[in-house]
Amino acid sequence: MENSRVVFLFLALLPVACVSQESAPSVYLAPKAAMAGYQTFEVPDVADQTGQNVSPALMGVVTDRLKSGLREAGYQVTPPGAGTDPVLLVESRLIAYEPGTVAERWTSVGGGTAYCMVQSDLVDRTSGEIKGEIVSRQRMRGGGLASGGYPRQVLENCADGIVAGIKKELKP
Numbered sequence: 001m002e003n004s005r006v007v008f009l010f011l012a013l014l015p016v017a018c019v020s021q022e023s024a025p026s027v028y029l030a031p032k033a034a035m036a037g038y039q040t041f042e043v044p045d046v047a048d049q050t051g052q053n054v055s056p057a058l059m060g061v062v063t064d065r066l067k068s069g070l071r072e073a074g075y076q077v078t079p080p081g082a083g084t085d086p087v088l089l090v091e092s093r094l095i096a097y098e099p100g101t102v103a104e105r106w107t108s109v110g111g112g113t114a115y116c117m118v119q120s121d122l123v124d125r126t127s128g129e130i131k132g133e134i135v136s137r138q139r140m141r142g143g144g145l146a147s148g149g150y151p152r153q154v155l156e157n158c159a160d161g162i163v164a165g166i167k168k169e170l171k172p
Helices: 002-018 056-072 102-107 147-170
Strands: 026-029 040-042 087-098 114-124 130-140
Touching: 056 087, 056 147, 087 147, 114 147, 130 147
Parallel strands: 040 087
Antiparallel strands: 026 130, 087 114, 114 130
8 A cells, every 4th residue: 555655646746857947048248347336126017028918917926026036136126216326127028928738738748838938128227228138938847736836937937037147147
């Protein structure tokens, strides 16, 4: 009886191991000297450019995750128009989004894949000059007990990719 429980648990959790994500975000930034001194960010609401009318609640997931990720990385996040230090706007757009379906993730190999792509421009708030661009693409596939949360998690992962690109370039 104990062996059957172990086999069942293994089979139930096996699809979780099939989750995959895209590689590191694509980053294009001005030379480091031009980016030096930015420690304060303003994060406007993420724009939906998918043509799918993604719900405001899901769009808010990306905006909130960008803000919290920047704060956790040690940066200051300021409300619109506030802050006196040099401020970089993180103007982001959801370019592509596919939530996938749980049923397809469980019944077909590679089916039901959740996918998103977020593009962010880093813009000097004072001059309006674009200092860089970061594109984060994330894909999640495979079944498993947690695959029902992929529609939200793939958006969070995209935002995390943007923050990772910023940290990589701005931290000494």
